[in-house]
Amino acid sequence: MKNTDISAPDYFHKVVDCQWACPAHTPVPEYIRLIAAGRYGDAYMVNWNSNVFPGILGRTCDRPCEPACRRVRVEKEPVAICRLKRVAADYKEDIRDRLPKPAQKKNGKRIALVGGGPASLTVARDLAPLGYTCVVFDSDPKAGGMIRSQIPKFRLPDAVIDEETGYILGLGVEFVAGKRIDSLKTLLADNFDAVFVGSGAPRGRDLDIPGRKEAAKNIHIGIDWLSSVSFGHVTKIGKRVIVLGGGNTAMDCCRSSRRLGGEDVKVIVRSGFDEMKASPWEKEDAIHEDIPILNYLVPKEFTHENGKLTGVTFEKVKAEKDAKGRRNLVPTGEPDQHVPCDDVLVAVGQENSFPWIERDIGIEFDKWGMPVVDPLTFRSTNPKVFFGGDAAFGPKNIIWAVAHGHEAAVSIDKLCHGEDIAVRPQPTVDVSSQKMGIHEWSYNNEIALDQRYKVPLREKAIALKDIKAEVELGFDPALALSEAGRCLNCDVQTVFTSSLCIECDACVDICPMDCITFTPNGEEADLRTRLTAPAKNPTQSLYVANDLKTGRVMVKDEDVCLHCSLCAERCPTGAWDMKKYLIEMAHAGPACRSRA
């Protein structure tokens, strides 16, 4: 193998698994260290720069970072990254004077943003301080989009949404409340320099089975119902409720039902419990609130009497693999099961819907009715129209919407400066040794063996009485400190200098994870089998350094490195050093443009 090019930003970025997995590439270990140091405001700002909504995401994020956390490969549970983010938001000082200021001078460019959700707000946040006039249109009275309308208040209080959307609107962003855009053509005619569509995936999928029409009064579409609950239009539900569907919306529906009079609330899914789309922790939360989840039941018919829903009939199925290894649900042949109920919430998915986009304005749609959007620039086939969030590639998550927003903002900024938007800016990388003394590092390199800490919850009896009472109480500073101590500081990289190495084996002997090997060189597949401990995880890189005196190579398997610095402490010549690689993605602004 050749020498690993550690100067390529992606190499060490990949080693920081959490940051690499985060769509917005939030520097996770950096803010966790700040939380441990009690610098909550600083931790908040690190988050705010990357993901815009730390308080909101700290409660609701889908956490792609956590399954990626190296801790999972070393012990059982990842660091509670998401809930630590909330700590930064909960305990920060007033950070308003650290936010960008509204632009003193406008640059004369006008951007229209359709929908006031996370994607549009991210674009506005990135562009408004640069002097752009950003106009956000939303049919709701307040900004936030699905964050406000679909996430129950017991998971995310309004105050948090108000605060974080307020930071963005405070940048001089114009918010046109209660204005639904009915025609993109008309909007384009208003001579905006660019239009960003962040209108989400607003249509809940229906379930067209017998009885649907007849019992319509007691059958509700999940996301519409959640939105009505959010805005106070719906305040109660029947005692017996069935929620159909296995995603996070279904979990929000069932838990909301429990708070609006539902006593016997069940979630019923077609497939197996393990195949459900809902995040494991959301399933746990539902079960904790005495909501059973029944699986392998396919809804067949809504039963009704005199126009009133009486229940749902289900066909029993099992999962079988066909000849091609595909998983199919086949009837078991057992008699159908009837589950009586008063109300049904249908949460079987949501879809995009663009009736307001004319088909003759240069925006191509694919056969599924989705706009054709470039995944790098987020531009549609109309050079002035950009898409992001759920509107771009279908329902995803807040953190994806934020990531899309940042990229779209870069595109719009480059477009308005007459640049090629396909040329994307590189991230900024800041490298610095963490050595403070002989055995002293600027980070806590002692590995904590602690198991993941649980977030304290409000007492169930109290929580179920009030739909606005937040269930999770969040870590207090002491718990946060303990949980933060579990972070392995994967951004503090082991950096090797061949010319200093005397091949004394000290690093090989001390490495607790047997990551380091000195051996004759070979091809990667061969080397992976010849290391001190076999490197069986091909998704993790081998760090290879040639030019040793004996002609061997140093090979370090990045897979389970604890970043404990013991190799560097044991190295007599300083051939190993621990260097912090802080990688920040380029956002809209002068830095993202070409220097020409």
Added chain:
Amino acid sequence: MTYLAKPKFHHPELPKNDLGYTHRDYEGTVSTLCAGCGHDSITGAVIQACFELSIEPHRVAKISGIGCSSKTPTYFLGNSHGFNSVHGRMPSVLTGANLANRDLIYLGVSGDGDSASIGLGQFAHSIRRGVNMVYIVENNGVYGLTKGQFSATADRGSKSKRGFINTDNSIDLAAMALQLGATFVARSFSGDKTQLVPIIKAAIEHKGAAFLDVISPCVAFNNHTGSTKSFDYVREHNEAVNRLDFISSRMPIEVKYEPGTVEVVEQHDGSKLALRKLAADYDLNDRTAALGFLQQQAAKGQVVTGLLYMQSDSDDLHSHLATVETPLNALGEKELCPGSAALEKINASLR
């Protein structure tokens, strides 16, 4: 050195031996020697050898004297017996322990100061008596704890870190061990675990006095140009007579070598050593030739490594003295104190 304990976490794919232990289970506490010390590599090699042999840690007694080297038993086999004795007196403590309990595996760990200066006499007598042990000298040619004076194994003409030239002749402990009748003599290098680990394994399985001279560079005081015990010097002048593959008695020999290049030697316990010969006419079983070869090569400035000599039909002090098979601690009062009638009988036989 580090102040931190090695984290308990280990690689999820770490191999386990027949006892279900990983090599991490054979570690001791974290080393307090200087960063990069060769001794720590020897510690690593001992851990690896004991792990690979599936030795039960409670069956090992580690005995040492005084010095950097003699600190190392703390850093390996944390669940074994240990005795950190007086300077240079490891061999007599080990001999006593061995006579009392012949069932343990004895690792005598010493250094060039401990064995070639203050303990030279003890070293010599334990070897000539054929005590069943592995006697490891972690040899760096320098007094590290007192900041780098030449030790008795420093080569004449080599240079100290402060620039002095050594005018005394050096003691070659491997040559002495050969001359004193050791039945297993090897020399290796801390920077070459692929050579060292099989040698330690073979030495552990050997019955009788097994002597290992392991060159172990002192990174703090003896790793400079002009030293003959530095990483660079040993790597440049290392003349390995053979490469050893240890094959335990339980495993069949799989011959994967070119015919004629491998010599298979059997030890008393049935374990086998496959030797890849590097020096074509080197005879492993010829004590006097080995002595001569060592001295010829030393005169050329070469460091001969590998298994230098082995006597296959070796025996040990217990068989010389015809001692009882059972360790003393396992004998009852009746056997240990047979009474006045038995004494009378012995006395009568001597009259």
